[in-house]
Amino acid sequence: MPDLLAxxxxxxxxxxxxxxxxxxxxxxxxxxxxLSEGAGFPGGSPFDSQAGFAFLRWCPPVLGLPxxxxxxxxxxxxxELGATEVSKRxxxxxxxxxxxxxxxxxxxxxxSPAELGQAAGAxxxxxxxxxxxxxxxxxxxxxxxxxxxxxRSALAARTADSGRVVGVKSIAAYRTGLELGGExxxxxxxxxxxxxxxAGAGDHDPPRLAxxxxxxxxxxxxxxxxxxxxxxxxxxxxxxxxxxxNPLLLTPLLRAIQPTGVPVMLLHNYPYxxxxxxxxxxxxTSTATRAWPPTTSAPAPPRCSPRPWSSxxxxxxxxxxxxxxxxxxxTWARRCSARPCxxxxxxxWTKTFIPNEPxxxxxx
Numbered sequence: 001m002p003d004l005l006a007x008x009x010x011x012x013x014x015x016x017x018x019x020x021x022x023x024x025x026x027x028x029x030x031x032x033x034x035l036s037e038g039a040g041f042p043g044g045s046p047f048d049s050q051a052g053f054a055f056l057r058w059c060p061p062v063l064g065l066p067x068x069x070x071x072x073x074x075x076x077x078x079x080e081l082g083a084t085e086v087s088k089r090x091x092x093x094x095x096x097x098x099x100x101x102x103x104x105x106x107x108x109x110x111x112s113p114a115e116l117g118q119a120a121g122a123x124x125x126x127x128x129x130x131x132x133x134x135x136x137x138x139x140x141x142x143x144x145x146x147x148x149x150x151x152r153s154a155l156a157a158r159t160a161d162s163g164r165v166v167g168v169k170s171i172a173a174y175r176t177g178l179e180l181g182g183e184x185x186x187x188x189x190x191x192x193x194x195x196x197x198x199a200g201a202g203d204h205d206p207p208r209l210a211x212x213x214x215x216x217x218x219x220x221x222x223x224x225x226x227x228x229x230x231x232x233x234x235x236x237x238x239x240x241x242x243x244x245x246n247p248l249l250l251t252p253l254l255r256a257i258q259p260t261g262v263p264v265m266l267l268h269n270y271p272y273x274x275x276x277x278x279x280x281x282x283x284x285t286s287t288a289t290r291a292w293p294p295t296t297s298a299p300a301p302p303r304c305s306p307r308p309w310s311s312x313x314x315x316x317x318x319x320x321x322x323x324x325x326x327x328x329x330x331t332w333a334r335r336c337s338a339r340p341c342x343x344x345x346x347x348x349w350t351k352t353f354i355p356n357e358p359x360x361x362x363x364x
Contacts, residue, residue, distance in 0.1 A: 012097030017267050019102055020110030021087045028075045037237050062089050091120035098122055102169050104129020125166040128158050130218035135206040144195035148187045155221050168222035169230040172215035177244025180216045182256030190217050228263040234272045247276045258285050
C-alpha cells in the first residue's frame with residue numbers, strides 16, 4: 001500500500017470539471033457562502049459540518065498556518081497574502097497537469113481558463129456550457145423562427161478552436177430534470193419550444209430555460225460537432241429538484257447517442273453514484289465521476305495524497321486532451337498507460353477522487 005500511495009501522489013492530475021476561482025479576497029462571510037451549496041446554515045455555520053472540519057484541517061497549512069486554525073485567522077492570512085497568491089498556492093500544490101474549465105458559471109468576476117492555468121502551472125482547456133450559448137442568443141434578440149439555425153452556428157463558432165475547447169456541458173438537471181428523450185427534435189419543434197421560452201423574457205432576463213425540447217436539441221448539437229458531453233447529475237445549488245437529477249432518466253438519450261461514439265461524462269452524481277456507476281458500466285461511451293456531498297454528516301473520505309484539495313479528478317500521465325482522445329480522465333489516462341509507475345505500483349490509470357476545495361468558486 002505505501003508504494004501504491006506514493007505512486008498515486010506523484011501522478012500529474014487532470015481536473016476534468018472545474019470553474020474559475022475568486023479574483024477578490026474572501027472574508028469569513030464569503031468563505032461560509034462558498035463552503036455550502038445551500039443559501040444558509042440555520043443555527044450555526046457551514047464550518048460546523050464535516051466539510052468545514054476537513055477544510056480547516058487541510059487548507060490552513062497550505063497558507064502556512066497550523067491545521068485546525070480558527071476561521072478568523074485563516075481569513076486574515078488569506079487577506080495578508082492576497083487572492084492571487086492564495087489561488088496560486090492551492091492550485092500549484094494540487095499537482096495538476098491540465099484543467100477542463102466550465103466557463104458557464106460566473107456568479108461574479110472569476111478567473112478565465114488562461115488565468116486559471118497560469119496560476120496552476122498547468123494547461124487549461126474550456127468546456128462550453130450549452131445553455132449559456134442559448135442565453136447569449138436570446139440577449140442578442142434572436143427570435144424563435146431563427147433560433148435553431150442561429151444556435152447551431154453560434155455553438156460551432158464557440159467550439160471551433162479544438163486546441164482550446166474540448167467539450168460541452170448541459171445543466172438540464174437544474175432546469176427541466178434529466179428526463180430527456182432520445183429523439184432529435186425537429187426544427188419545427190425547436191422553433192415552438194424557443195417561442196415558449198422567449199415569451200417569458202419579460203419576467204427573467206434571460207428567461208429561465210425550462211424547455212425539455214431545447215435541452216435535448218442543445219445536446220444533439222454538441223454531439224453533431226463530435227464534442228464530448230458533460231451532464232451535471234445529482235446534488236447542486238438550492239434550485240435543483242434532486243429527484244429529477246437521477247442519471248437513469250438519461251437512459252433513452254444515452255442509448256441514442258451511443259452509436260455516434262461521442263463520449264458522455266456524468267458529473268458529481270451524489271446521491272446517485274450507484275446509478276451512475278451502472279450507466280458507466282453498461283454504456284461503452286459513458287463515464288461517471290464521484291463527488292462527496294459538501295454538507296452531510298458523513299466522514300471525510302480518506303486521503304491518498306498529501307496534496308490540498310481540488311476538484312474530483314483522476315491520476316494520469318499523458319498528453320493534453322483532444323476531441324478524439326478526451327473521454328474522461330480515467331479512460332484518457334488508461335490509453336496512455338505506456339508510461340509505467342515505479343515497480344510495485346499501480347498502472348497509470350489508477351483513479352483517486354478528492355473533494356472540491358471549497359474556498360474556490362466551484363459550484364455547478
